[in-house]
Amino acid sequence: MKLIDWREIIAELELTAHYHNALVLPPVYGAYCGDMMSDVLARARRGSLWITIQRHRNVIAVASLVGLSAVVISGGRVPPPDTVALAEKEGVPLFSTPLDSFHAAGRLYYLLTRVGLINPTADGVAKPQNT
Numbered sequence: 001m002k003l004i005d006w007r008e009i010i011a012e013l014e015l016t017a018h019y020h021n022a023l024v025l026p027p028v029y030g031a032y033c034g035d036m037m038s039d040v041l042a043r044a045r046r047g048s049l050w051i052t053i054q055r056h057r058n059v060i061a062v063a064s065l066v067g068l069s070a071v072v073i074s075g076g077r078v079p080p081p082d083t084v085a086l087a088e089k090e091g092v093p094l095f096s097t098p099l100d101s102f103h104a105a106g107r108l109y110y111l112l113t114r115v116g117l118i119n120p121t122a123d124g125v126a127k128p129q130n131t
Helices: 006-012 037-043 057-066 081-090 101-114
Strands: 030-033 048-052 070-073 094-096 118-120 126-128
Touching: 006 101, 030 101, 037 057, 048 057, 048 101, 057 070, 057 081, 081 094, 101 118
Parallel strands: 030 048, 048 070, 070 094
Antiparallel strands: 118 126
């Protein structure tokens, strides 16, 4: 199975970590970009990196429930201390980026395509590859 190196993700998305350094970063198999919790619960796939503008505690609860690889808060927003504390308790890697969601998702799309985790089709719509 193909994997992407977290160092590449961190550098390309200009991520700032908001978790304890001892936290193991799980593999990333895809991505989801959205801000409605119900949509993430219904559509995000286990092992995806979630890009959102939301920064409250419920983000961590949803990420943990779905089994997401990490949460990236976009637009230069910083998570409050209670969100960081819950992320550490639940073992959910939490990051922020100065990039807006569109640009963060675009950069991540490029990385995931390059390593073959997603396969752009002729019509330009990305479809997850079977792993």
